[in-house]
Amino acid sequence: MAGNTSTPGATVVSRALALLYAFDEQHPRLSLTELARRADLPAPTVHRLVQDLVAGGALERSTGRHFTIGRRLWDVGVLSPVPTxxxxxASPFLNDIHATTRATVHLAIRDGTRVLYVERLSGRASVPAVSRAGSRLPLHATGVGKVLLAHAPEDVREAVFADLPRLTPYTVVQPQRLREQLAEVRRQGYATTVEEMTLGACSIAVPIVATARDGADPVVVAALGVVVPSLSRDRTRHLTALQVAARGIGRSLR
Known part of the structure; x- marks a missing residue:
């Protein structure tokens, strides 16, 4: 379930949040019945709260008695300081990579056990990609995701290892093999995937490292990657462009 708030003592706010959190990439449109099931709330409660959320612009009525996230939430969401x-x-660096490689460019951060795509610039090549700005995908099956997972806390990695869905025949779903790959990512400074998220799409990604002004240890704050039809050619050119951009972004974030 998207949220379990049917227990005694649940507040109106927690119930409203459960309704909003019921929406995700696989469920962008939901009916009242589906909202009640995914939020684990009684139907009368859902009906009353949905009316308030629609009136406030947090939800919008769609066709066929369905609801979607409202535009007002988007207006509020873009105020989040980290992604914006x-x-x-990163914007000028992303444009430079795009101009140099003509590939699909991704800027991403880790959101729990998922990779959150902060920005996406589409490439000229016809490469299938399921990502879009604001979407979340599995960490273990994407280039930017593997970079972020390699530098994530141990408890996050263990949580991901416990659930490794196979998205294509080439997705790495063996925990030990993934551990070895992540160790290699930390050693070599970049990650690659070959048709692990989507057939016909390969990726290469690097970490964006920021250093605090007070001298604290550098931290990986984001990942930068490109999606291409194949890594057999132009791999070095793509990697060099990513590394140069990542260093520039990291210095700017200090």
Whole structure:
């Protein structure tokens, strides 16, 4: 379930949040019945709260008695300081990569056990990609995701290892093999995937490292990657462009 708030003592706010959190990439449109099931709330409660959320612009009525996330939530969401600040700093570097490689460019951060795509620039090549700005995908099956997972806390890695869905025949779903890959990512400084998220799409990604002004240890704050039809050619050119951009972004974020 998207949220279990049917227990005694649940507040109106927690119930409203459960309704909003019921929406995800696989469920962008939901009926009242589906909302009640995914939020684990009684139908009368859902009906009353949905009316308030629609009136406030947090939800919008769609066709066929369905509901979607409202535009007002988007207006509020873009005020989040981490993604928007990162986007502002990274934007010129992303454009440089795009101009150099003509590939699909991704800027991403880790959101729990998922990779959150902060920005996406589409490439000219016809490469299938399921990502879009604001979407979340599994960490273990994407280039930017593997970079972020390699530098994530141990408890996050263990949580991901416990659930490794196979998305294509080439997705790595063996925990030990993935551990070895992540160790290699930390050693070599970049990650690659070959048709692990989508057939016909390969990726290469690098970490964006920021250093605090007070001298604290550098931390990986985001990942930068490109999606291409194949890594057999132009691999070095793509990697060099990513590394140069990542260093520039990291210095700007200091």
């Amino acid at each position: 600040g990162l986007q502002h700093v």
